[in-house]
Each structure stands twice: as structure tokens, then as C-alpha cells.
Amino acid sequence: MMYGDIPALDERPAVSVDIAVFSVRAQDLRVLLVRRAAPPFRGRWALPGGFVRAAESLDDAARRQLQDETDVRDVYLEQLYTFGGPRRDPRGRVISVAYFALVAGNTPAQAAASGDEVAWHPVRSLPELAFDHAEILTYAWQRLRYKLEYTSVGFELLPNEFTLSELQSAYEIVLGEQLDKRNFRRRILESGILAETNRNRAGEGQGRPARLYRYKKDAPTEVKARRLFP
Amino acid sequence: MMYGDIPALDERPAVSVDIAVFSVRAQDLRVLLVRRAAPPFRGRWALPGGFVRAAESLDDAARRQLQDETDVRDVYLEQLYTFGGPRRDPRGRVISVAYFALVAGNTPAQAAASGDEVAWHPVRSLPELAFDHAEILTYAWQRLRYKLEYTSVGFELLPNEFTLSELQSAYEIVLGEQLDKRNFRRRILESGILAETNRNRAGEGQGRPARLYRYKKDAPTEVKARRLFP
DNA sequence: ACAAAAGTGTTTACTATACACCCATGG
DNA sequence: CCATGGGTGTATAGTAAACACTTTTGT
Numbered sequence: 126m127m128y129g130d131i132p133a134l135d136e137r138p139a140v141s142v143d144i145a146v147f148s149v150r151a152q153d154l155r156v157l158l159v160r161r162a163a164p165p166f167r168g169r170w171a172l173p174g175g176f177v178r179a180a181e182s183l184d185d186a187a188r189r190q191l192q193d194e195t196d197v198r199d200v201y202l203e204q205l206y207t208f209g210g211p212r213r214d215p216r217g218r219v220i221s222v223a224y225f226a227l228v229a230g231n232t233p234a235q236a237a238a239s240g241d242e243v244a245w246h247p248v249r250s251l252p253e254l255a256f257d258h259a260e261i262l263t264y265a266w267q268r269l270r271y272k273l274e275y276t277s278v279g280f281e282l283l284p285n286e287f288t289l290s291e292l293q294s295a296y297e298i299v300l301g302e303q304l305d306k307r308n309f310r311r312r313i314l315e316s317g318i319l320a321e322t323n324r325n326r327a328g329e330g331q332g333r334p335a336r337l338y339r340y341k342k343d344a345p346t347e348v349k350a351r352r353l354f355p
Numbered sequence: 356m357m358y359g360d361i362p363a364l365d366e367r368p369a370v371s372v373d374i375a376v377f378s379v380r381a382q383d384l385r386v387l388l389v390r391r392a393a394p395p396f397r398g399r400w401a402l403p404g405g406f407v408r409a410a411e412s413l414d415d416a417a418r419r420q421l422q423d424e425t426d427v428r429d430v431y432l433e434q435l436y437t438f439g440g441p442r443r444d445p446r447g448r449v450i451s452v453a454y455f456a457l458v459a460g461n462t463p464a465q466a467a468a469s470g471d472e473v474a475w476h477p478v479r480s481l482p483e484l485a486f487d488h489a490e491i492l493t494y495a496w497q498r499l500r501y502k503l504e505y506t507s508v509g510f511e512l513l514p515n516e517f518t519l520s521e522l523q524s525a526y527e528i529v530l531g532e533q534l535d536k537r538n539f540r541r542r543i544l545e546s547g548i549l550a551e552t553n554r555n556r557a558g559e560g561q562g563r564p565a566r567l568y569r570y571k572k573d574a575p576t577e578v579k580a581r582r583l584f585p
Numbered sequence: 586a587c588a589a590a591a592g593t594g595t596t597t598a599c600t601a602t603a604c605a606c607c608c609a610t611g612g
Numbered sequence: 613c614c615a616t617g618g619g620t621g622t623a624t625a626g627t628a629a630a631c632a633c634t635t636t637t638g639t
Contacts, residue, residue: 131446132406137367140439140450176362179448183439207437207452209370209413216361218409220370222437222450275584290618296585304585307620308602312585332617333609354505355526355534355542520591537593538629562590563636 138209138218142187143174143258145205145265146197146226146234148245149282149295155245156262157234158254159194162241165215166255170246172262174221187224196237200226201281205265213257221256225265227281230295273299277318280340288326288335289313317341368439368448372417373404373488375435375495376427376456376464378475379512379525385475386492387464388484389424392471395445396485400476402492404451417454426467430456431511435495443487451486455495457511460525503529507548510570518556518565519543547571 146157158170173194177186184202192198202224209220236243246252248266251259273279273296282295293309313319320341325334376387388400403424407416414432422428432454439450466473476482478496481489503509503526512525523539543549550571555564 131369134364136409137369139361140368179366180441182441204436206434211410211412277584309585331611331615335618354507355539561588561638565591
């Protein structure tokens with residue numbers, strides 16, 4: 126940033142954050158939405174989010190908005206992309222820094238401060254969304270599939286302790302594809318990012334109880350990628 | 356973005372774009388910098404950039420700033436990350452949307468509108484930079500290495516027509532690593548993203564003239580990544 | 586004819602994939 | 613004892629990596 130002085134107040138855009146929070150629940154990949162109580166787009170579903178305050182960082186703003194609006198906290202949060210088209214908000218110029226977040230499937234969400242309606246919607250069948258949030262969500266979902274394949278963020282979709290079958294199921298739901306049980310287990314275990322606990326979980330119904338594992342936090346979050354190109 | 360009305364003018368941050376333009380020249384990976392003529396950080400080198408205007412998109416702002424300040428145009432441009440720490444600019448709250456750009460090694464850069472000093476600096480030996488631009492550049496450089504390995508953006512570092520040796524050399528310079536000539540050529544050609552011309556280029560010195568190739572624009576820019584994880 | 590860079594295949598090691606049965610528990 | 617989900621190994625195919633010599637041109 127080089128020239129000209131800092132712009133006059135009336136030439137400055139407003140800056141917001143919007144967060145796409147994903148979670149696997151009820152055998153489905155879902156995203157957290159809030160129904161707008163105020164115009165514009167009153168009554169439509171939207172991503173949780175809001176304006177950035179003068180003294181807070183963008184990450185802090187995202188966490189604060191998420192907690193205030195949906196009572197969701199302790200999420201895995203990652204900046205996604207900044208949407209800045211000049212006409213994306215009818216109230217005026219609003220630049221939105223979009224975030225991408227993952228929470229475990231057992232995380233509850235509820236209307237917080239505002240008392241507004243909050244719900245987990247299946248990403249494969251969404252209502253019409255406010256603003257350009259459909260575009261943001263498409264981008265976020267693509268990023269999720271992508272990151273699942275070359276990093277270990279997938280663990281953020283599960284509680285602290287989980288069985289390998291639960292992990293495999295989460296992967297299958299997000300990727301929309303069946304995986305081979307033996308290959309899946311071998312690769313996950315060989316990667317060395319899981320620690321075996323000495324406890325088992327008895328399943329809901331019948332069957333042999335499954336060993337519980339946890340994710341090693343100190344493990345590298347990004348698998349060393351072999352070169353794909355050239 | 357859900358609650359509260361759009362913020363009052365005096366609570367809005369300024370929004371800028373900053374661009375890290377890379378290019379391979381003189382057997383070195385270089386980045387385009389501008390020496391600041393005005394405070395803050397007068398005299399220090401900085402990434403080209405500036406404030407976003409009321410009616411332009413972020414991408415448009417980046418292209419405009421690049422052209423105005425350095426007379427560089429027709430670049431490959433991609434949004435990188437948004438830096439929004441509350442104290443990153445001593446003049447007040449400035450949120451910067453950083454961009455990452457690539458140009459061919461023969462692209463000249465010169466002071467444009469402002470008449471300010473502009474130069475290509477080797478990324479492996481940089482002066483102290485203004486603001487948090489060192490951090491932005493570190494991030495951009497990492498992204499460049501990364502994208503070079505799983506997409507075909509590398510061609511943006513070369514002129515329209517190039518020899519396979521020039522291409523290989525660009526890759527080696529960015530990745531900082533020698534590549535095997537036969538494997539390199541085989542993989543690039545098998546990927547089908549190059550079109551052979553029927554012309555050759557006689558080298559500077561001696562040696563057999565090399566066949567010229569061009570990049571097929573309609574080719575997929577992203578190589579289908581095999582799954583890395585799990 | 587020689588220096589300098591371009592161009593070209595094959596062998597070997599590794600990694601990914603496909604695939605079927607026994608085990609532990611609860612009812 | 614049977615139904616349910618948990619857990620395990622091997623053979624084959626495909627991909628990546630290592631490696632050295634011949635060809636074309638300018639001087």
C-alpha cells in the first residue's frame with residue numbers, strides 16, 4: 126500500500142466476516158445457518174457473521190460473531206476468501222472476509238444473544254440464501270473437500286475420542302464416496318497421527334466394541350505432499 | 356453477516372490491496388517492490404498497492420494499483436489472504452487484501468504515475484520492508500512454491516513461447532531444487548497442456564536450437580490431484 | 586572436429602488398489 | 613447361537629525415480 130493518504134471516512138467500505146461452519150450429523154454434511162430477523166433479506170437464511178469492530182482482528186471477529194449468534198465456540202477456524210464486489214450488499218459497500226470452520230458432530234448450536242433462529246442445514250439441499258452467501262458456501266464446501274484430501278483437518282469433525290469407523294464414516298459423508306475399510310485404517314494408522322487409547326466404545330446396537338483413538342495434536346497437520354506437477 | 360446495522364462511518368476501517376508480483380529473471384526468483392516516497396516508512400521498500408475505491412471490485416483495485424504504480428499489466432492475479440491486525444498500519448485501522456501475481460521474466464517494470472522508484476528484488480535477499488509486508492511476502496512465496504507443485508500456474512512465469520529447458524529452469528529456480536530432464540519432459544508432455552510450435556529457438560551461444568512450445572489456454576489449470584490423505 | 590545444449594527409453598523401487606474372512610460382544 | 617459391527621494381510625497394477633548416450637548446431 127503506497128500512495129495517497131488514508132481515504133476519507135465517507136469513502137471507506139464496511140468490513141464484515143461471514144463463517145461457514147460445517148459439521149457431520151445425522152449421516153449428513155451440514156452447515157450452520159441463521160435466519161435473518163432484519164432487512165435486507167429478512168426471513169432468509171444466511172451464514173452467521175457481522176461487522177468487524179475497530180480494535181479486533183479478523184479472526185477474533187469471526188470467533189466473536191459465531192459465539193454471539195449461535196453459541197458455538199472452540200471451532201477450527203480458517204480464513205477462506207474475501208468477497209468484495211461493489212454491489213453485494215444493498216445497504217452499501219460491504220467487503221466480507223469469509224471463514225471456514227469445522228466442529229464435531231455432537232456440538233449443539235442455539236440462538237444466543239439475539240434469540241434468532243439457528244439451524245444445521247444439509248449442504249446438499251439448502252434454501253435460498255441471503256446476499257452472495259450461496260457463492261461463499263459453494264466455495265467453502267469445495268475447500269472442505271479439497272483440504273480433507275491433503276491435510277488432516279478431518280479430525281476437527283469428530284469429538285476428542287472416536288472410533289476408526291466413525292472417522293471413516295465422516296470422510297465418506299464429506300467426500301460422497303465409499304472408502305475401503307482396510308486401506309483406510311492402514312493409511313490412517315501408518316501416518317502416525319492417531320494415538321490409541323486403551324478404552325473401547327460399546328456401539329449403540331450390537332457388535333464388538335471398537336477401540337477409541339484420539340488425534341495427536343502435535344502431529345503435522347499437513348501431510349507431506351508428493352509433487353503432483355510436473 | 357447478520358446483526359446490527361451497517362457501522363457508522365467513523366467505525367469503518369480503510370481497505371487496501373497489496374500485490375506480491377513474482378518473476379524469474381537473471382536466474383533468480385524476484386519480487387516487485389516500490390520505494391515509499393511518503394511516510395509512514397518513507398524510504399523503505401514495500402509491496403505495490405493502495406486503497407480500494409468505492410465502486411471497484413478487489414481484483415480491479417489490484418490491477419489498477421499495479422498498473423498505476425509499476426506499469427505492469429496482463430498479470431496472472433489471484434487473491435492470497437486478508438491481513439487485518441488492528442495495528443498493522445500506524446495511520447489507523449487498515450485491512451489489506453493481499454494478492455499474488457506472476458509475470459513473465461521479460462516483463463519490464465517502471466515507475467508509472469508517481470515517478471517512484473520500482474525494482475525487482477531477489478526474494479532470497481530482501482531489504483527490510485514496510486508495514487507487515489515481509490509477512491505477506493513470506494506467505495505469498497510459500498503459496499507460489501505450493502501451487503507450482505499441484506497446478507500449472509508455472510507457465511505464467513514464461514513468455515508465450517518457450518523451450519522446455521527454459522520451463523525446467525524456471526521450475527528449478529522457484530523450487531530451489533534440480534529436476535531430472537527426462538522425467539520433467541516426459542511428464543510435462545504427457546500432461547497434454549503444451550502445444551508444440553513448428554519453430555525453434557537458436558540459443559544465445561552455441562548448441563542445438565530448441566523447439567518452442569506454448570501453453571494451451573484451454574487446458575485444465577489444475578491437475579487432478581490424487582488423494583494424499585487418508 | 587569440438588563444444589554446447591537438445592533430445593530420447595528402460596529398468597527398478599515404491600505406492601495404491603482390490604479383495605474375504607475371523608473376532609468379540611449383546612440379545 | 614446368531615446377528616452385528618470390529619478387526620486383519622496379501623497379491624497385483626500402476627506410478628515415480630534413477631540413470632547415459634546420441635543428435636544438432638555454431639565456431
